[in-house]
Structures are given as C-alpha cells and as structure tokens.
Amino acid sequence: MHEDLNWAIGGEAGDGIDSTGKIFARALSRAGRHVYTSKDFASRIRGGYTAYKIRTSVDRVESVVDRLDILIALTERTIDENLDELHEGSVIIYDGEQTTMQDVEIPEGMIGLPVPLKDLGEEAGGAIMRNVVALGAACEVSNFPIENLDEALEKRFGDKGQAIVDNNKEAARLGQEYVREEFDAETDYDLECTDEDYVLLNGDEAIGMGAIAAGCRFYAGYPITPATDVMEYLTGRIEEYGGAVVQAEDELSAINLALGGARAGARAMTATSGPGIDLMTETFGLIATTETPLVIANVMRSGPSTGMPTKQEQGDLEQMLYGGHGEIPRFVLAPTTVAECFHKTVEAFNLAEKYQIPVYLTADLAMAVTEQTYDPDEFDMDAVEVDRGKVVDEAEVDEWLDEKGRFRPHAATEDGISPRAFPGTIDGAHMTTGLEHDELGRRTEEEDVRVDQVDKRQRKVETAQEREEWDYREFGDPDADTLVISWGSNEGAMREAIEFLEADGPDVRFISVPYIFPRPDLTEEVAAAEEVIVVECNATGQFADLVEHDTLTRVRRVNKYTGVRYKADELAEEIRSAVADMEATA
C-alpha cells in the first residue's frame, strides 16, 4: 500500500481544471486526509495546458514529489507534460470517446482507463459534468468512499440549488460505476479516511483571514496574479466587520488609497506582486517618511518585467529590502508556510502600528495560490492580539503639544516612536509630508532637524530589533555538520527532503527564516557547521548574499529558477550532491 497518493487532473485552461481539483482536494480533506496541492497553469483564460495536482496522505504532506499515480487527462498533451512523473502502474483516466483522445497511446506499463466522460456527464444532466464523472472514476480507482465527494460537491454547488448538486452526485456515481463494471482495475491504492477535521486553504486566503483577524478594515488593491486571491477573499467578508475593499484604477492609486486609510486610523493594507511593487515604490518612501503604518503583501512571481506571471520565484527579496530612493526604514516578513501566512499577517499589522513603519509581507506563488490542509487549531483566533502602538486619545494629546499648543506627530523620542493621533482627535490636528520635516510635520531643510528625524526613524528600527523576537524555525538534527538555510515556501520541501536524506544522505540541520529584515543573526549557527547551504528559488542567491554579509562566511548556493517549486525528492538530491561536492573539494 502506498503511503501517499499523487493525483492530478489536467487539460486546457478553461476546462474547469482548477475547480475540479479543488473539489477533490476538499473531498480528501473532509475524509480526514492531509492534502498539499500545486498547479501547473498558464496566464490565460482559455487554451494552454493546465493541471491541478494533489498529494495526499494520512500524515502531513508539505510538498510535491516527482511522482504521479493517478492522472485524469482531458487532453493528450496532459499525458505528455507528465511523462517524467508517471511510472509503471500509474493510472490514466481519459475520455476514449472524445475525437481528440481516441488514438491516445497509453505508455507501456501504465493503466489506461477510457471512460466516456462527456456521455456520462450528459446522462447525468449535462456534458459540463464530465470532470465530475472523472472524479467518480478516480474514487473507484483509489478506493476512496464517494460520500466524501458528495460533501465537497455540496459545498461547491450548494448555492446553485439542490438539483445541480444532485446531478453532480449522479455524475460521480456514473463514473464510479463505469469503472467498476468495465475494468478490472485492481490497484493497491486505498485512501484511508480518518476522523480528523481539517481545513483546506491557500496562502492568499490565510493572509486575508489574518488581516481580518488583526483588525484590517481597509483594503485597496489592483488585480494581479498571484495576489488577487487576497482581494477576492476579503471582498464580501471584510464588509461584515465594517470594512471595505476598493479595487483601484492601478497600483499607484491602490497604495495611496491604503495610505489614506491608514492616515485616517484604519488598519490598512494592499497586496500585489512584483510589477505592482515597482509602481508602489515611490509612495513606499512617503509611507516610511510620514511614519504611516501599512502592510504591503507581495505575492512573488517570476520576473523581471512581466516575466512568467503564473510561475514560482523568490526574486523580489532585494526589491523589498532596497527598493526606493533614499534610505527607507522598513520591515520585511516572509512567512514560510500557509499557516504562517496567517500568523505573520497578524504580526505584520502589529509591527506596522507599534513602529509606525511600512511592512512588506511576502509570500511566494508556491504557497499563495495552492491549497493545503491544517488542523483548525492552527488558526487560533483567541490567540490574536492587536497592539496599536502609541496611539494618543484626546486626554493624552496634551502631553505631546509644543509650547504653542501644536501636536508633534514626529516627536523625536528616545525609542524613536512618536505619538499618533487619529484625525478627529481634538487638538491633534497636524501636517505630515514627504518632504523632510520637523517634529510638527512641517517642511525643513535645517541640518540638525534633518539629522534628528533621520536618526529617530532609524532608532525605531533599532528599538524593534531589541524588543521583538526575530527568530527562525529549526528542523532536522541540531548537531549535524551540514546546515541548510532557506526562506519562504521552501520550508515544506526541505522538511520532507530531510526525511528522504535520513535513509542514505547526510544529516542536516535546517533553519527556515521568516524574517528578512530585521532578521536573526546566524553567525553562531554558520560557524558551528562544516557546510552551509542556502536554498532559494532565484538565480543569484539573494538571501545567500545576506547570510554571507551577516556571517562573513562563504556559503553554498542551491538555486532553482525554472518557474517550478522544489520537489522534496529533487531537493534531497540537490543537497546530497552539494554536500558531496563540498566534501570533495574541502
């Protein structure tokens, strides 16, 4: 019996691949199985190959592997695209009646199951249900109780009426029965169910949920792959809490809308991807110099320019760290898992307000738009704390007036953090500007005031470095000679890679870093290791540069920039060969 099952549905964009994949993922999750999904997709509405892939197990799954066990192929190309992952015994479900699929050759050793998907869909009420027929067939092949699929279909189609739900359930059963009656498809897959209740969500949704939990009430954004899910999640939900989503005319507007919302006292955010960050960068400097708390989510995709909009990359680290003219104080947080997208979003809002500073919250595509199961307790709403920092009310404003009774929004305090008065606070009226300013927020070019203000803004960062925990997450063997460091979504693949390496590879200590700036000092950890490897999805090793800068030690770089996330087994092999190479040259 297989411990995990790797399943996929593929076809042309517009075939309902994503929606169908999500239904099956939901069914598995409802059955108490863990799920980790990934997508192969193109940036277009119709046409072009696309696939939704699911890895499922009763144990946690954190990444993809280089194997595909059951494939629903709506096009011949789907089979070709996955030849590397298919293996002897893989099952391929396809519509043998479809003209374009009649002559499909199933590779040797694999099991082809031609099922009249379209015809059976029509029998159930419409050809559009052919994908659900295929899901029923897949249930039969994998010994997965079809009742779980019913629950997922109800969730997906419930708002379209009971008739639609029933038709879909019927479609699934027709697929199941067809396979049962026509084929002797005895496979050794047995998708065991458990009593566990899991939730299934992606990183963008986790960011959106974290935002509402943290009290974000104002969101402004412009649609961009792969960040749009954040806006779509918030739309229709944030309003329930008295908030609003504004779809702006462009990213220039989005960031300035969010800035306005924050100046009015709302917890505000925007989410975008690299090209959007480019456009927002001028205002980013304004946010920092006016000391406005704002969270900017950057869901990274492959660049530069339009790059590969639907592909994985971690290429924006330097953009977030250094983007903008002049010296701009900022924080950069980079959650490493879907659940951490939730927690780091809450943290980002607190940090932004405590230190009155813009905070980049970056997720990469690999975790932002693919679903993963979690124990619902991972998202403990009772544990959410909202810290608004040094907000002064009408009683406290007096303490911050100058001798002429004017409020000092940029008072150069010892910890660098100034009082913040929301508009409407009596006697708190003040100006702020992107020009260098004095404590009152008024333009100045006086040398000593300039230095005071630069220093106080910098002092906030130093205060944060002292007061907050900028820690890392650690896995593997703490005493291992080999230290692997990564950031962002590589954590999942690397954690599973460690399991692969336990059999015949080097012992590994793995540090996953969720803070880019400020960040943990890894000097001691690096010094204690024989070999240091930094894994990331970009070509130049942007985080490796930071580690070298911090620790004054050369590190080995393992980089992937094909546009596809690391697979656990692939990454294990990369680590194994890197260590072998380093030992040979040592």
Added chain:
Amino acid sequence: MSSDVRFTDFKSDKQPTWCPGCGDFGTMNGMMKALAETGNNPDETFIVAGIGCSGKIGTYMHSYALHGVHGRALPVGIGVKLANQDLEVMVAGGDGDGYSIGAGHFIHAVRRNVDMTYVVMDNRIYGLTKGQFSPTSREDFETSTSPEGTHQQPVNPKALALSAGATFIAQTFSSDSQRHTELVKQAIEHDGFGFVNVYSPCVTFNDVDTYDYFRDAIVDLDEEDHDPGNFDQAKDKILDSEKEYIGVLYQDDDSVPYGERMGLEGSMADIPDGAPEDATDLVREFY
C-alpha cells in the same frame, strides 16, 4: 464647537512662500472660509495636497493634512474619507498634479463620486519648476520647454469630468473672493465629488493667462440663465472655448456618494484588541 469656528482657525502660523500676487492666496482663503462657513473644524478636517506651488497649501492651513507624492493626492483623500466617513476631506493641487501626472486618478475619482471636495489651482503653467508648459497651457504658449508652442491641445478638465460622470463641476476665479468662497462651499455641501477648477494666475511665469486676461474673459453663469442640472447646457458651456465661465457648470442633485453605496458609516479606526468575536467562523468556512 463648530459654530465657533472662524476661518482663521484653519490658518497655520506658517507664512506662505508663494510669490506676491499669486492666485493661490485667494484660492486658499476661500477654502478656509468655505470650510468654516460650512460648520467644519480643523480637528475633523483632512486636507490632502499634491506637489507643486499649490501643494504647499497643507502647510499654510491648519487641519489634519498630508502632502503626498506628485499626482497621487486624490487616492489618498479617497482613502481617508472611506476609512472615516465623519471627516471632511478636501484635496488641493495644481493643474500639473491633477491633469498631467495624476490625470488617471482624476477621471476615476470623478466616476467613483466619493463625498469630498477637489480644488485645482489651475494656472496653466508649471511654476515651481520655473515655467514649463502645463496640460492646460494653450497650444501657442511659449515656455522654456515649448519655444514654438506646445504643439498639442490643452486638456479640458471640466469636459473630462463631465464625460466621466461627474456630479458637481464648478469653475471659480481666485481673485473673486466672494464668488470663489461661495462655490467651494457648494462643492463641500454637495453629496458626492465636488470638483472646483480655480483660475489661479501665476504672476511670475505666465504672462498670457493673467488677472487682466481673466477679468476680461470671465462670464458668470449666474448672469447667463444657466441650469446646472441640465447636462446639455453644461456640455455646451464646458465645450465653449471662446469664454471662461465661472459658477456651477453642472450638478446632479440625485448624486449618491460612493461611501453610501458601499454602506459605509463612521470610522474604521475602532477595532477590538483581539480578533473579532465571531472570527472562528472564518476558519470554519475552510472545512
């Protein structure tokens, strides 16, 4: 306290550095008077200023204010207003800020119809950078960057606004203090996006669109039997390139502001010190 507010309460103790005679003095005084006379007070007013000579206005006035990046004043003002419906929001900028670098935001602000006021100090020149042509400069206007004219049509911002679905369009002249104040007041009181284009002459770099020119050219719509509720009349006046009209060119009395359409009320600043009470429902949605 609003009944006690005087227009000088909106004045900061910072002395303007505008050139003597600059139209922006009159524009600003009218804004302050209009704010005070409509019952607003500085602690509940938010001014957003753009970049340019006109952008300095936030410094010379007293209220909550932000002086932002070039061309983006409108989105900031919209963000402020949507996040706190109780604030009076006024955005002020120049013709370069509003109709050139910020032109994209202008038409979207107009069609979004947020309940706020937008005052544009239109002097048909770039003053702060010392005299280049602006988007409202005439085609034959000679400047350091247009020695033989601009070779392009000037923008007609009122026509842009009308075509974008404006609900209030007014034109004023900064030196006609009483009329200017009155029109800004009407813009403030309008339920929606009150757009006021102000002829605010630059005495240093524009020797064509001068006070004398405007005094001669201006026709007050009050003397023209103009019906601001009539779209066709408004269109004809706005497209009339022979005259410089002042007054309310167009007003839609049925305007419903964006915030109201969105169902927004009060301030978004008030949030609990933890997750909202029923936030666990958000998690359950993912079962």
